[in-house]
Amino acid sequence: DGGITQSPKYLFRKEGQNVTLSCEQNLNHDAMYWYRQDPGQGLRLIYYSQIVNDFQKGDIAEGYSVSREKKESFPLTVTSAQKNPTAFYLCASSANYGYTFGSGTRLTVV
Amino acid sequence: QKEVEQDPGPLSVPEGAIVSLNCTYSNSAFQYFMWYRQYSRKGPELLMYTYSSGNKEDGRFTAQVDKSSKYISLFIRDSQPSDSATYLCAMTLSGGAQKLVFGQGTRLTINP
Numbered sequence: 001d002g003g004i005t006q007s008p009k010y011l012f013r014k015e016g017q018n019v020t021l022s023c024e025q026n027l028n029h030d031a032m033y034w035y036r037q038d039p040g041q042g043l044r045l046i047y048y049s050q051i052v053n054d055f056q057k058g059d060i061a062e063g064y065s066v067s068r069e070k071k072e073s074f075p076l077t078v079t080s081a082q083k084n085p086t087a088f089y090l091c092a093s094s095a096n097y098g099y100t101f102g103s104g105t106r107l108t109v110v
Numbered sequence: 111q112k113e114v115e116q117d118p119g120p121l122s123v124p125e126g127a128i129v130s131l132n133c134t135y136s137n138s139a140f141q142y143f144m145w146y147r148q149y150s151r152k153g154p155e156l157l158m159y160t161y162s163s164g165n166k167e168d169g170r171f172t173a174q175v176d177k178s179s180k181y182i183s184l185f186i187r188d189s190q191p192s193d194s195a196t197y198l199c200a201m202t203l204s205g206g207a208q209k210l211v212f213g214q215g216t217r218l219t220i221n222p
Contacts, residue, residue, distance in 0.1 A: 004153075033209075040118055042198065042214040043154075058209075090153055098144055099210060101153030 003027065006091050006102035012110050013078065013085060021076045021105045023091035030095065032074040036060060037088040037104075046089075049074055078107065085109055113137055116199055116213030125222050129186040133199035133213045136180065140201040140211075143175050145184045148196045148215070157197075158184065189220045 004025045013019045025032065031050045035043040045058030049068040063082025068074055074093075078085045086109050092099040116133045123129055131145075142161055146154035158173040160166045160182075166173045172185040182201075186193055199213040 006153075035212075040214060042116070043212040045209060048209060092153075094208075097142065098156040098159055099154075101146075101155070103153050104151070106151075 004091055004093055004100055004102035006089075006105050008105060009103065011105055011107045013107060014110060016080045018077055018079050019107065021078070021089055021091075021107070023074045023076065023102060024072055025074075025091075025093045025100075026072060027093055027095070027100060028071070029093035029100070030071070031093060032068070033092045033094070033099065034058075034064075034066065034074070034076045035090045035092065037090055043090065046076065111136060112214075114199065114201060114211050114213045117216055118214050120217040120219060122219045122221060123189060125189060125191060125220055127189050127220075129189050129193070129218060129220075131184040131186075131197050131199075131216050131218070133182050134180055135182075135201060135211075137203075137211075138177070138180060139203050141204060142202045142208075143173070143182050144200040144210070145171075145173055146198040146200060146212075148198060150195075154198055191220045191222050194219045 007022045033048040034046040044060050046064050047066040049055035065077045089105045091102045114135045145158040147157045148154040160173050163175050163177040170187045174183040196215045196217045198215045200210040202208045202210050
């Protein structure tokens with residue numbers, strides 16, 4: 001079955017820690033995206049990549065970093081510089097139209 | 111002002127009702143319009159995809175785009191409890207792998 005796999009489903013971070021969220025796709029899509037979802041605010045774009053070894057900042061990139069070393073993988077690191085990281089994080093990929101989303105990772109700061 | 115505005119609801123209707131969900135937008139260059147459905151604690155799934163103005167029907171769902179008014183709608187006929195979810199509108203300037211701009215999402219509950 002083709003799709004996007006995000007892991008872990010739930011993640012807890014201590015203050016001052018960096019954490020990395022995994023996103024893997026087997027759809028052979030070139031473009032991949034990371035969104036953050038907060039209640040009442042919809043989806044906000046963090047980073048996106050349209051090709052391997054290239055990525056661009058989205059609307060809320062501060063405190064986040066990404067890499068795109070393989071077509072299938074687009075991990076997101078939430079750094080200690082992100083002051084309010086508690087949110088639902090969604091990874092997506094696209095080819096011709098629309099996005100295919102993963103099931104999300106819920107990150108909580110403890 | 112947000113680029114895409116969507117009433118967050120919540121919206122609660124009885125089973126069998128016709129539901130109307132709407133979004134307005136400010137960028138007249140948007141050409142492709144989508145509706146996503148998101149169940150609780152899940153990723154959104156693509157429901158409808160339309161290009162430019164006009165209507166598109168798929169079973170109980172109809173998507174409508176009025177570019178002159180910068181207004182899009184999703185109608186759900188004969189609504190079912192399984193339609194209870196958050197509905198997100200999204201749009202982009204061109205086709206292919208492009209950034210989508212999302213509305214805030216409308217939370218819909220269909221009561222049996």
